[in-house]
Amino acid sequence: MAALPEGTPCWADAMFADLEGAKAFYGDVLGWTFGESSSEYGNYTQAYSDGKAVAAIVPPMPGEPGVQAPSAWCLYFASPDAAATAERIRGNGGEVVMGPMAVGEFGTMVIARDPAGAVFGVWQAGTHEGFEKQAAPGAYSWAEVISRDPAATDRFFPAVFPLTVKRMDSEQVDYKIFHAGEQPVLGRMTAAEASLPPEVPSYVSVYFAVNDTDAAIERLQARGGTVYFGPMDSPFGRFAVVGDPQGAAFGIIDLGTTEGDVPAMTDA
CATH class of the missing domain: 3.10.180.10 (2,3-Dihydroxybiphenyl 1,2-Dioxygenase, domain 1)
Structure with a gap:
């Protein structure tokens, strides 16, 4: 797969306290199936439509007792250099919430917030390049x-x-x-x-x-x-x-x- 142009949406994921409930819901509503959870990466679990990767779900990261961020979908934008993108985010009034952080050989991620408060992600692809299916049912x-x-x-x-x-x-x-x-x-x-x-x-x-x-x-x-x-x-x-x-x-x-x-x- 050719690298996506910089700034192109390339992946989406969401955090759910009830991972099995999310699987049942999205499996029924969008027809998704799910791969094995990756314990090495916090039980990150990919979703598939027609056998092609379309999104991922993950349980909350360990944190303070009783503190739970609401579930939300996060969209990632392609970048050839996540660190450079993070600097531009800071330099233009945005906030870097997490990263840049290498995720094994899969790539490098940043979680950020624009000046209006909208959260989004940045993804510098390694072996994981992003959506394998788009603009079709389930994707x-x-x-x-x-x-x-x-x-x-x-x-x-x-x-x-x-x-x-x-x-x-x-x-x-x-x-x-x-x-x-x-x-x-x-x-x-x-x-x-x-x-x-x-x-x-x-x-x-x-x-x-x-x-x-x-x-x-x-x-x-x-x-x-x-x-x-x-x-x-x-x-x-x-x-x-x-x-x-x-x-x-x-x-x-x-x-x-x-x-x-x-x-x-x-x-x-």
Whole structure:
């Protein structure tokens, strides 16, 4: 596999207190199967769709008794040099929360926070290059930063990664799209337009593709999941923003069910 362009989303994982519960939920809702947990790396467990690696789940790291961070999906962006990316994060108003840290021969990771508070990861690939399947049912398809400070987010990502930003030509919504070359790789929506509750910080919303959004919602609700928004038709697919029983929010989208014309993009 050729190395992904710098700034391209390349992997997603999440931490769950109930790992077996997460396996049951995502196995049913997204059709995932799971590999063996790697005890050497904190029981990190890869998820597969059609035998191809699409994400991973992991139990919490040992910490203070009674302290448990809420479950959340973390999106990683490709970097040829995680240490250099970490310096640009710091130099542009972001925070490096963890790393750079080598993960055996698999690669080097950084966990960071943008100036608006959204957590994301950086991944310098070793033997693990990232998603083996994308934009197909059961796999990662898109992500967007839901930002409480959109101007800061708009400045930050193109300063840290070689990305350009375009604005969706719409009077209804303030939506930006970051591009790696000509490839759109990340959206940005304001917290107000996403109706983000005041207690929820900025975050990166990760979307996984499904065959049928409504059928996936039925399975999700039967497993104790929550629908926060939608389902709604769009030019990009029928989508919904949902949450799993352990509190991790994510999106689902049927890429084959579209409605309306794709809005034009203009330079931001």
